[in-house]
Amino acid sequence: MKSNKLNIAISGLNNVDSPGPGIPVIRGIRESNRFTSRIIGLAYENLEPGPYMHDFVDKSYKVPYPSEGVESLMDRIKYIHSRENIDVLIPNFDSEIFVFIKLVERLREMGIHTFLPTLQQFEERHKSNLPAFGKKHGIKVPISYPVTSVSEIFDLKNDHKIDYPLVIKGIFYDAFIAGNSDQAAIYFNKISAKWGLPVVVQEFVKGTEVNVVALGDGAGKTIGAVPMRKQYITDKGKAWGGITLDDPGMIDYTHKLISSTNWRGGMELELIRTSDNDLYLIEINPRLPAWVYLAVAAGQNLPEALVQLAAGETVEPFSDYAVGKIFIRYSFDMICSMDEFQQLSTTGEL
Amino acid sequence: MKIKKSLAISETGFVFDPSTGDSYNLNPTALEVIQLLKEGHSPEQISQAITRKYDVDESTFERYFYDFTGMLKQMQLVVPDEE
Numbered sequence: 021m022k023s024n025k026l027n028i029a030i031s032g033l034n035n036v037d038s039p040g041p042g043i044p045v046i047r048g049i050r051e052s053n054r055f056t057s058r059i060i061g062l063a064y065e066n067l068e069p070g071p072y073m074h075d076f077v078d079k080s081y082k083v084p085y086p087s088e089g090v091e092s093l094m095d096r097i098k099y100i101h102s103r104e105n106i107d108v109l110i111p112n113f114d115s116e117i118f119v120f121i122k123l124v125e126r127l128r129e130m131g132i133h134t135f136l137p138t139l140q141q142f143e144e145r146h147k148s149n150l151p152a153f154g155k156k157h158g159i160k161v162p163i164s165y166p167v168t169s170v171s172e173i174f175d176l177k178n179d180h181k182i183d184y185p186l187v188i189k190g191i192f193y194d195a196f197i198a199g200n201s202d203q204a205a206i207y208f209n210k211i212s213a214k215w216g217l218p219v220v221v222q223e224f225v226k227g228t229e230v231n232v233v234a235l236g237d238g239a240g241k242t243i244g245a246v247p248m249r250k251q252y253i254t255d256k257g258k259a260w261g262g263i264t265l266d267d268p269g270m271i272d273y274t275h276k277l278i279s280s281t282n283w284r285g286g287m288e289l290e291l292i293r294t295s296d297n298d299l300y301l302i303e304i305n306p307r308l309p310a311w312v313y314l315a316v317a318a319g320q321n322l323p324e325a326l327v328q329l330a331a332g333e334t335v336e337p338f339s340d341y342a343v344g345k346i347f348i349r350y351s352f353d354m355i356c357s358m359d360e361f362q363q364l365s366t367t368g369e370l
Numbered sequence: 371m372k373i374k375k376s377l378a379i380s381e382t383g384f385v386f387d388p389s390t391g392d393s394y395n396l397n398p399t400a401l402e403v404i405q406l407l408k409e410g411h412s413p414e415q416i417s418q419a420i421t422r423k424y425d426v427d428e429s430t431f432e433r434y435f436y437d438f439t440g441m442l443k444q445m446q447l448v449v450p451d452e453e
Binding site for chain 1: 388
């Protein structure tokens with residue numbers, strides 16, 4: 021597929037206090053000088069800001085939640101494709117990546133290209149599989165156990181397999197540090213009610229959280245990687261400010277991980293650097309993160325490269341990025357007309 | 371004691387450590403001292419330079435100097451194996 025104008029469908033348009041990566045990914049794509057784009061927004065809710073951000077999103081469609089089933093999502097994509105002739109589709113939510121991985125072949129047959137991790141890559145990096153992942157790829161990970169009941173957490177403690185403080189994590193999102201059994205029970209219930217089971221119980225590793233946004237070509241090569249430290253963190257644990265780092269160790273770590281896993285697509289590594297300078301992998305998010313525009317500003321337009329890879333083009337790896345580049349997130353009250361809200365709510369299109 | 375080579379120090383006293391993303395503000399005297407350290411001067415040479423320039427005796431300067439360099443070590447702004 022070679023085209024200077026691409027129709028790109030993108031989800032994750034909830035540009036709110038805990039933002040999805042959609043809008044930052046679009047910003048990168050809009051800045052491309054290799055192709056022009058028509059952006060088709062895939063929205064789950066009427067009040068996601070993305071559909072109303074007309075500088076970024078040309079046309080939006082409501083789509084059903086993945087939990088409503090693969091076929092209803094597929095039917096909706098077919099309809100959107102019949103109207104928009106989608107070239108590339110970039111899902112940006114952890115919770116929908118699995119479904120889209122399952123649909124990759126069917127989408128390809130329709131002429132819709134994606135650039136997602138394989139099912140095996142997606143599954144093995146799951147929070148609940150992290151210890152085995154660490155062992156397989158020779159990297160340090162905190163001890164963690166998937167649990168389905170509060171009593172299992174108490175058993176792990178009684179069996180001296182884990183101790184407080186520990187981290188209670190949702191299968192997709194959310195994490196809380198529990199200092200005792202009461203807190204562990206509260207957080208377990210809170211997370212399981214929101215994200216379902218299993219809940220992951222993880223050893224608390226003391227240190228500084230650092231992150232890497234990266235893109236793998238699926239054949240072991242790292243197309244780009246930019247390390248960042250969060251400078252300001254919201255009560256939801258999201259970065260509200262961050263800075264690019266000069267850290268060859270983190271870059272080397274990312275290259276080795278991508279080479280070892282043959283990672284395909286975007287990823288975010290969440291790491292803890294201990295006082296002994298060891299890096300512990302606490303999570304791999306199988307997509308570009310909401311702060312990906314920092315990488316674009318630092319000289320690595322990873323969303324653009326991802327689109328090119330999806331389109332079957334060869335992409336030369338980035339070799340450099342600007343150190344000390346800072347992002348500061350801000351909130352902004354966008355004024356929208358009732359007509360637009362009504363249109364999206366009733367017709368599912370805007 | 372060697373200051374990290376990668377440390378960016380501006381003329382206004384803003385210090386940026388690109389490996390951690392941390393930044394600091396120095397007062398003018400601290401800026402002079404850290405620049406002398408970065409140029410590779412010994413504590414004795416720095417003491418001579420500062421006491422000659424400012425109205426401070428050697429022992430007072432030494433106290434402040436080691437307090438300051440202790441802080442630099444704590445903040446990991448010095449090369450570890452040279453400590």
